[in-house]
Amino acid sequence: MIMNHMPKKIVIIGAGAGGGISLSQLRRALSNEDVEITIIDQTGRTDFQPSYVFLALGEKKPEEISRDISQLNDSRVRAVKDTVISVDAANRVVKTSGGSYQYDYLIMSPGPSIDPSSLKGHEATHSVWTMEDSLRLRDAVKNFKGGNVLISVSTQWYKCPPVPWEMALLLDDYFRRKNIRDKVKITVAHPVSRPMEMYGPGLSEPFSKMLDDRNIEGIYGRRVSSVDAEKKRAIMDNGETVGFDLSIVAPPHLPPDFIKNNDDLRSPRGWAATNIRDFRNPKYEDVFAIGDVIAPTIQIGMAGVLAHFQADTVSSAIAEEIAGYPFMEYNKVAVCIIATGGSGVFSYCDLAGKLTDPKVKFPECRMIGNDPLFRFAHDLYEVNFLSSIYGSR
Ligand SMILES: Cc1cc2nc3c(=O)[nH]c(=O)nc-3n(C[C@H](O)[C@H](O)[C@H](O)COP(=O)(O)OP(=O)(O)OC[C@H]3O[C@@H](n4cnc5c(N)ncnc54)[C@H](O)[C@@H]3O)c2cc1C
Incomplete structure (x- = not known):
């Protein structure tokens, strides 16, 4: 008897914080499974965006804070530099300017569309x-x-x-x-x-x-x-x-066009529809949305640390279905280092109340510093972020 076994196809839109971390977690969790992962990004790069402030001050160079997604290609991962123009959730197809991609699971982490031209x-x-x-x-x-x-x-x-x-x-x-x-x-x-x-x-x-x-x-x-x-x-x-x-x-x-113009993907607030348990689309269980593109939907600020923890949860939900991997509940906290010059402050926020109770106005936050150690920790996190996605490649 011939078994016709098809690999599971996972498509990730965006190779930034949410998409990049999702990819690295899925690669690890599904290392023994037959999967094909396609990651699509219009810039063809992963940037560590928190270091843009140091680029602006001439303290870092672009190549130190960015990686080319072509370095992600291997036997199970295909990295595509292209722009997603639509998602047909009913037929499980992502369309880009240059092609179309069938999926069993779709993770969307495209961030916002940054549009200076709409500011006169x-x-x-x-x-x-x-x-x-x-x-x-x-x-x-x-x-x-x-x-x-x-x-x-x-x-x-x-x-x-x-x-x-x-x-x-x-x-x-x-x-x-x-x-x-x-x-x-x-x-x-x-x-x-x-x-x-x-x-x-x-x-x-x-x-x-x-x-x-x-x-x-x-x-x-x-x-x-x-x-x-x-x-x-x-x-x-x-x-x-x-x-x-x-x-x-x-x-x-602004919300990306392919979400804003799609009734299946858009929440009443105009950004990506999701839920804070496992980040699935309310109508299509195989579609997940995380990161900045859901921030206005769940009413919490756009931050990489949130995209990171959401990526952990989403990749575990997919790995659970494919390989019985344990589901990782969403860690509703945010940690952040804010640079203040040669020093920095470290802040910690518990988001659980703010995310789950509409009466709660603010997350519970504390900060320590100012201290040069936290400025150093900011640099360490940059290295850690890029190497967790790109390894030593
Ligand atoms: C100056 C600055 C400082 C910051 N500092 C911090 C900080 O200290 N701590 C913190 O937690 N966060 C910080 N952030 C925020 C953090 O970088 C973002 O919240 C995080 O990157 C969001 O991850 P994401 O995956 O949602 O989107 P992104 O990381 O922006 O990734 C989205 C990717 O999708 C791609 N994309 C978009 N549309 C399409 C499309 N149609 N087709 C194909 N690809 C597409 C983009 O090219 C992009 O690479 C900072 C951001 C900036 C700009």
């Missing part, structure tokens, strides 16, 4: 939210001789909520080292009512003090709605204007 006047601003923008900012920071620095956001959802304040602290340190701090005014303008409010008083209070001590100003309850590029003025959502000589504004972060 964006060409007068800088950003630290993509590698290319961080490199452009590096040149502007290097040539900056003094004046007003405005750091702000244009949408409520953007990658890594602490970044505006982290960037302010890093620039404060950078300009002090260049001996021009007295010629620079640094202002953070943000929709929350106090620094890091979204993490509750455990982070907000010590952070506010640190910003005061470092002479960093704040405009709260405001975000940038457009920019007068010629006059170098940000127009805030209440109509007020803020002039700048250098501005860093998080560009609009």
Whole structure:
């Protein structure tokens, strides 16, 4: 008798934090199984995005914080540089600009679509939210001789909520080292009512003090709605204007088109539909969504550490079905190192209450530091993240 045994096909959209960690966990958990894993990424890279801030300060180079996905190819893994344009969940097909891919399981971790063009006047601003923008900012920071620095956001959802304040602290340190701090005014303008409010008083209070001590100003309850590029003025959502000589504004972060335009994949909030037990799509059990693309759905900030723990759960759910691997419950915590210059702070948040009870406003967070050890730990995590996906390749 001839057995017609087909390998299980797993497709992963996005080779960033969620997709990359899912791949590394699946490779390990299914090492003895007949599986074919296809990972598709439009940039063809995995970046350690938390280090974009150091690219912008000229402290790191792109090749140190990024890997080419072609290094992932082996007998069971196919890495494809291409853009996903649609998912047909009923027929289990992912369509890209260059082809189509059948799956038994689909993990979607494409992050948001970052679209500067939907911010009028964006060409007068800088950003630290993509590698290319961080490199452009590096040149502007290097040539900056003094004046007003405005750091702000244009949408409520953007990658890594602490970044505006982290960037302010890093620039404060950078300009002090260049001996021009007295010629620079640094202002953070943000929709929350106090620094890091979204993490509750455990982070907000010590952070506010640190910003005061470092002479960093704040405009709260405001975000940038457009920019007068010629006059170098940000127009805030209440109509007020803020002039700048250098501005860093998080560009609009929007749901990716292939999710936004698909009734099967979209949640009522417009981002990917999911659940916080095993991250399956409510209608299609073989479709999973994790990472930044579900942050607005589950109402928690966009952070790599969350994508990482979600990837652990999703890959264990798939490995459980294929090989009886033990299911790993979602670890509802976040740990984060925020660089403050030569030092850093370590924060820990318990998200369980915030994720499960709509009455809970903030996660339970604490922080320790400022300490040079945590700045060092930030670098260690970069090495650990990239090598957990790419090994020594
Ligand atoms: C400056 C900065 C600092 C940060 N600092 C921290 C930090 O200290 N701690 C922390 O936890 N998080 C931090 N983050 C956030 C963290 O990097 C993200 O939350 C994390 O990368 C999200 O993982 P993800 O898999 O959802 O998306 P991503 O890592 O962004 O990966 C998505 C991938 O999908 C690809 N993709 C998108 N659309 C398509 C498509 N249609 N077809 C094919 N491929 C597609 C993209 O090219 C991308 O490679 C920071 C982010 C930035 C920008």
